[in-house]
Amino acid sequence: MGVGIEVTNLNAWYGTNHTLQDITLNIPANHATALIGPSGCGKSTFVRCLNRMHETNPIARVTGTVRIGDMDIYNDAAPVEIRRRVGMVFQRPNPFPTMSIYDNVAAGLKLNGYRNKRSLDEIVERSLKNSALWDEVKDDLKSKSGASLSGGQQQRLCIARALAVDPEVLLMDEPASALDPVSTSKIEDLIFQLKSQYTIVIVTHNMQQAARVAEKTGFFLNGRMVEFDSTHKIFTNPSDKRTEDYITGRFG
Amino acid sequence: MTRIRFQQSLDQLKENLLVMAGLAEQAIQRAIEAYRVRDLSICDLVSRSEIAINRLERDIDQEALDLLAMEQPMAIDLRFILSVIKINADLERVGDAAKSISERVRNMEQMPAVPDLPVDIPRMATLSGEMVRKSLQAFIEADPETARAVLTMDDAVDTMNRAAYKSLTKLMEEQSHIAPQALNALMICRALERVADHATNIAEDVIFWIEGSDVRHHKSVMAQKQAAEARG
Numbered sequence: 201m202g203v204g205i206e207v208t209n210l211n212a213w214y215g216t217n218h219t220l221q222d223i224t225l226n227i228p229a230n231h232a233t234a235l236i237g238p239s240g241c242g243k244s245t246f247v248r249c250l251n252r253m254h255e256t257n258p259i260a261r262v263t264g265t266v267r268i269g270d271m272d273i274y275n276d277a278a279p280v281e282i283r284r285r286v287g288m289v290f291q292r293p294n295p296f297p298t299m300s301i302y303d304n305v306a307a308g309l310k311l312n313g314y315r316n317k318r319s320l321d322e323i324v325e326r327s328l329k330n331s332a333l334w335d336e337v338k339d340d341l342k343s344k345s346g347a348s349l350s351g352g353q354q355q356r357l358c359i360a361r362a363l364a365v366d367p368e369v370l371l372m373d374e375p376a377s378a379l380d381p382v383s384t385s386k387i388e389d390l391i392f393q394l395k396s397q398y399t400i401v402i403v404t405h406n407m408q409q410a411a412r413v414a415e416k417t418g419f420f421l422n423g424r425m426v427e428f429d430s431t432h433k434i435f436t437n438p439s440d441k442r443t444e445d446y447i448t449g450r451f452g
Numbered sequence: 453m454t455r456i457r458f459q460q461s462l463d464q465l466k467e468n469l470l471v472m473a474g475l476a477e478q479a480i481q482r483a484i485e486a487y488r489v490r491d492l493s494i495c496d497l498v499s500r501s502e503i504a505i506n507r508l509e510r511d512i513d514q515e516a517l518d519l520l521a522m523e524q525p526m527a528i529d530l531r532f533i534l535s536v537i538k539i540n541a542d543l544e545r546v547g548d549a550a551k552s553i554s555e556r557v558r559n560m561e562q563m564p565a566v567p568d569l570p571v572d573i574p575r576m577a578t579l580s581g582e583m584v585r586k587s588l589q590a591f592i593e594a595d596p597e598t599a600r601a602v603l604t605m606d607d608a609v610d611t612m613n614r615a616a617y618k619s620l621t622k623l624m625e626e627q628s629h630i631a632p633q634a635l636n637a638l639m640i641c642r643a644l645e646r647v648a649d650h651a652t653n654i655a656e657d658v659i660f661w662i663e664g665s666d667v668r669h670h671k672s673v674m675a676q677k678q679a680a681e682a683r684g
Contacts, residue, residue, distance in 0.1 A: 435527060435530075436527060443527075444527045449458065450455070
């Protein structure tokens, strides 16, 4: 099941560039939360701070607190453990190109020392079913590579790979921006189904997509979070003029 | 500013709705004038304007539909387009009410005049016309306070309509020979009461557009709330 995320006074830097400034918000468990804002506003940096990926860059730095469930991720656990509990899906699908579909899904588990074949089979099947890809690939699990799938299928394969390690949170950084409308709508349907089991945070430039899939939306601008509210409120009657100007296309 | 063409399209939509508003307001003023001076040539003008109003109603709806489909508006832009669609429908019905009044005037002209009908139609018409004018002023100036002033005027028109119903039905019972004339007057009062209702709707839509708050049916909502509180 998903858990809530509590972010308090989060600041992030790339070198001297202060990319996130004093972000405080509570992301509810088992809901989809969308983050919107113009390019360079800090929304991708923000999600990368939620699984400690930001600090993989040698010039990056973070202060503040991020609690995922009851775990303070910057003090209580190692990055590897955090990334198991917090899965991530990127803008461009990135399956391991030479691995079979099966091995792509099982990769994370094997990396964690999982060797029970029967149990692996079950997890691969369940993950592919949860990512709505099973019916399309079940006959080619070991004969086809991840790279042989279409872009939309590859992205659902990456989601299956993320789900296989049984995370509580799923971060999605523009997961559908490289996909055609049909594949995009499959990903959106999937997000809708997955949020009953996981806490989902999705970064998107597509505001209609945010409106369709998320219950909560945060608007970022120049490294600050301008407004965080119900998606309905943000898209019909936002409180802050800057939010309104952005979503109505008056700047951005 | 980005989306310049979209903003220009919104301005154009507003302009077209103002043309529609002008036609509807003119139609109701003419219908009232036709009643006051009993001039059938004015009734003809009202009938003719209805054709233009109906055509413009379809054009504005199509324009709004295109913007919704192609521009996917958000927040105040979305509320503006939704309000335009609803105001457009209300203006068309104001046009219908004007035509209905002019038809009643035509009918009255074919009968002997009854000088002392117990109803003050000119006063009711003035108030309804004022509500339409004010609601459109609120729309033009994007002013929710003017719109709120319109909402407070509706009760007076409703009261006048109820009084007209009471006195005119009594008259019909007592003097059946003038019942057709009294019925025509009653229908005119009802049309004016509807015009006031449409002006109220327009004012509510202006408030929704500017503030995002839904103030429709506020009286019945309040009454329900009070009843629920009274029940404990």
